[in-house]
Amino acid sequence: MAVQSNSVVENQSILSRNGLADSTPAIEVKDLEMAYGSYVLMRNISFTVSTGQVLVIMGGSGCGKSTLLKYLIGLKEVEKGEIFYHGRSFSKAAPEEQEEMQRTFGVLYQGGALWSALTLAENVALPLEQYSKLSRGEIAEIVSIKLALVGLKGFEEFYPAEISGGMRKRAGLARAMALDPALLFFDEPSAGLDPLTSRRLDDLILRLRDSLGTTIVVVTHELPSIFTIADTSIFLDAETKQMIAHGDPKELIKEGRSDPKVREFLLRGDPTKTPIGLPKEDESETQINSKGPAKAGF
Numbered sequence: 001m002a003v004q005s006n007s008v009v010e011n012q013s014i015l016s017r018n019g020l021a022d023s024t025p026a027i028e029v030k031d032l033e034m035a036y037g038s039y040v041l042m043r044n045i046s047f048t049v050s051t052g053q054v055l056v057i058m059g060g061s062g063c064g065k066s067t068l069l070k071y072l073i074g075l076k077e078v079e080k081g082e083i084f085y086h087g088r089s090f091s092k093a094a095p096e097e098q099e100e101m102q103r104t105f106g107v108l109y110q111g112g113a114l115w116s117a118l119t120l121a122e123n124v125a126l127p128l129e130q131y132s133k134l135s136r137g138e139i140a141e142i143v144s145i146k147l148a149l150v151g152l153k154g155f156e157e158f159y160p161a162e163i164s165g166g167m168r169k170r171a172g173l174a175r176a177m178a179l180d181p182a183l184l185f186f187d188e189p190s191a192g193l194d195p196l197t198s199r200r201l202d203d204l205i206l207r208l209r210d211s212l213g214t215t216i217v218v219v220t221h222e223l224p225s226i227f228t229i230a231d232t233s234i235f236l237d238a239e240t241k242q243m244i245a246h247g248d249p250k251e252l253i254k255e256g257r258s259d260p261k262v263r264e265f266l267l268r269g270d271p272t273k274t275p276i277g278l279p280k281e282d283e284s285e286t287q288i289n290s291k292g293p294a295k296a297g298f
Contacts, residue, residue: 024087026051026183026215027072032081034067041067045081045243047234052213054205054229056220056249058265059236065219068236069187072217073105074098085183103131106176106184110191112168114160120147120171121156127178146174150204166197170204177208184208186218190225202228223266235262 025048032045041064049055057065070076072083078091090101114123124143128134134142147153150170160168169189176184186205190198202225208214220226226233226249233252235245237259245252245262252258253266 025049025084026053026086027055027217028084028087029072030082030084032068032071032078032083034064034071034076035079040241042236042241042243045234045236047243047246049215049217049232051086051215052209053231054209054216054218056218056226056230056233057236058221058226058233058245058249058262060238060265061221063236063238065221065236066187069185069217069219073107073185074102103179104182106173106179106181108169108172108176108184108186108189110188112160112172114168114171114175116160119157119159120152120163120174123160123171124175124178127175131179142178143174146177147171149177150174164197166193166201169193169201173204182215184214184216186216186220188219188221190220190222195224198222198225199228205229223268226266235259235265237261 027047027049029045029047032042033040034042034045045068047055057068059065067076071078074090081091082089083091085101085104088101090098093101114120115126118126121140121143124146125139128139128142132139144153144156147156150173152167152170152174155163155167155171160171163171189201189205193201205216205218206229209216216229218225218229230249232247233245233249234243235252235258236242237244239261244259247258249266252262255263
């Protein structure tokens with residue numbers, strides 16, 4: 001039951017991120033309209049995400065980033081447009097088929113959404129107890145593996161109130177990974193975290209992508225995280241109610257590569273400044289090669 005982290009899996013993940021593996025997207029959204037009753041929030045949203053990629057959903061406050069996440073995981077019903085996962089329609093599937101597909105999802109909510117009366121081990125065990133036929137011993141073993149993966153070995157019997165905010169986020173991630181999901185969804189994972197803790201969470205997200213080939217969707221407006229973890233991104237514009245950019249933010253930031261609003265967002269309104277979280281071009285190779293193992297102590 002050991003977690004795979006060999007070079008074969010890593011190579012498959014790299015091929016997928018570069019679009020050289022299976023041509024069927026892990027996620028495909030076609031002409032999605034987001035609305036609350038008669039009020040339309042966004043129109044004609046279309047994008048794809050390859051297996052093993054990290055997609056970041058960007059945009060200003062109130063543009064509908066978290067609402068889009070609700071559509072993607074089935075908390076809001078699609079009335080116009082369609083959502084596919086690995087070539088299968090999610091939005092038009094029967095309820096029982098949707099539930100089956102949702103079991104391949106892992107979701108990390110902003111606050112971790114842990115049950116306060118349960119220990120970390122009990123929180124992580126919940127989906128296994130509900131959706132698997134594993135024995136108690138097998139569940140306990142998986143719980144230990146997942147908590148160790150996020151750097152929480154030895155904290156199994158702690159309650160959420162007894163640990164830090166960053167640790168609660170990681171415990172929530174361990175629970176999201178309990179059923180070995182093919183897709184992980186994060187809603188503002190860095191919200192409320194200090195810069196170092198946020199960076200370590202970014203490193204953990206990248207390790208999941210590289211070692212397990214997980215496809216990951218992240219809602220965030222944190223620029224350091226955007227430039228650190230995103231393989232691709234979309235930008236939602238509240239003014240036009242349209243998705244106005246789709247691609248690697250490191251490319252979108254270049255002059256003439258995207259809508260001026262996107263560059264303004266990524267440069268914090270000042271084109272003379274270096275993007276936060278993006279290494280200088282002449283130092284990027286050195287920084288990448290000098291990175292050691294990510295620290296788990298947050």
